[in-house]
Amino acid sequence: MAVRPPSSPPPKPNPLVRSVLPPPIPVAKAWLAAYDGTRGPAVDLSQAVPGDPPPEALSRRLANEGAGAEAARYGPILGDDALRAAYAEESSGFYGACVEAADVAITAGCNQAFFTAAMAVAKAGDSILLPTPWYFNHQMTLDLLGIEARPLETTAENGFVPDAASAEAVIDETTRALVLVSPNNPTGAIYPPETIRALFDLCRRRGLYLILDETYRDFVGGAAPHGLFAEPEWREHLIGLYSFSKSFAIPGYRLGAMTAGPALLSAAETILDCMQICAPRPPQVALAPSIAECADWRAEKTRAVLDKADRFRTAMAARPDWRIRQMGAYFAFLEHPFPGRSDVEVAKALAARLGLLVLPGSFFGPGQSRFLRVAFANVDAAGLERFADRLGEADTLFSDERMMA
Secondary structure, rough: OOOOOOOOOOOOOHHHHHHHOOHHHHHHHHHHOOOOOOOOOOEEOOOOOOOOOOOOOHHHHHHHHOOOOHHOOOOOOOOOHHHHHHHHHHHHHHHOOOOOOOHHEEEEEHHHHHHHHHHOOOOOOOOEEEEEEOOOHHHHHHHOOOOOOEEEEOOOHHHHOOOOHHOOOOOOOOEEEEEEOOOOOOOOOOEEEEEEEHHHHHHHOOOOOOEEOOOOOOHHHOOOOOOOOOOOOOHHHEEEEEEHHHHOOHHOOOOOOEEHHHHHHHHHHHHHHOOOOOHHHHHEEEOOOOOHOOHHHHHHHHHHHHHHHHHHHHHHHHOOEEEEEEEEEEEEEOOOOOOOOOOOHHHHHHHHHHHHHOOOOHHHHHOOOOOEEEEEEOOOOHHHHHHHHOOOHHHHHHOHHHHOO
């Protein structure tokens, strides 16, 4: 009988992948399994998910285009011409600047846009500045790519808004970009135009890219959030990111956008060709004429989100121990009233005992264990009231340690 040679140990996955924490949303949602329902339906405030279906006209187009032969074929790597042109036209009006279709790439969601931007501007061993608390997928992406996610600290006392002096202090020869998310995820902070301008000027002076994620820009209302696209040199230093998921209630169709200059988009085209070739075609075809057509529907949804924000503030006024430290667009950042407990302990207890699902602040970077993120925009007014009412029972969360095993 032949003797089999000894086997080598099984290969291990990429250590960069193994070093990244598991996706936070599924981890948190699993905590609800312990809830017995005695206090009524669970209130899930863990994820920014539009609570409404897409506008009716867009839904009809999605159904029709999904059945078409053309939408089943490959499309241009940087996106269908019609959607690039429609988004450029809307951006020009929104920002009061001239954005061309050639400045736009369509991606499979805003997360892909960020992944592409990060890969286009930095290599393994480089660094990109991320204000803390940060959006966890941004940090996870940089870890996967071997790029240092260098924290730029913000605090509750300054509204979780970064400043140019603090940013410049942590820039070194490895730094390639600064990332801003405004309105912010997780805090909800809306950065003042002068802050965005100062940080853009810093990037221009230091030869960096400013990666500006404005996924939630449509839920603020009012004037343009900044004037950067009117700057003559914006294409050399600015990368704008956007998501169609929230504004058009189509997260499952995976469409985002990147606005940048020709050098960056040339690099993006190479990356995207290796990653997915093109963003999903049926929603691209359906969305192109819907951007302008659905303007009134989107304005109505913005008003609804602003109304929910007011209702949440009113409901939480009865819970002064749970301080709203920042809030805007989709999110509120709460300071929990249990200084002796970690944010993860508190979040698990809220889920298991009260059926309230929120995310721990530490999911969003170092130094955030005092906080919880609440995605208030994805539930109705009754859900917000139930959330605040049940927090009134939270002083009993840790009365029976056996419940926390």
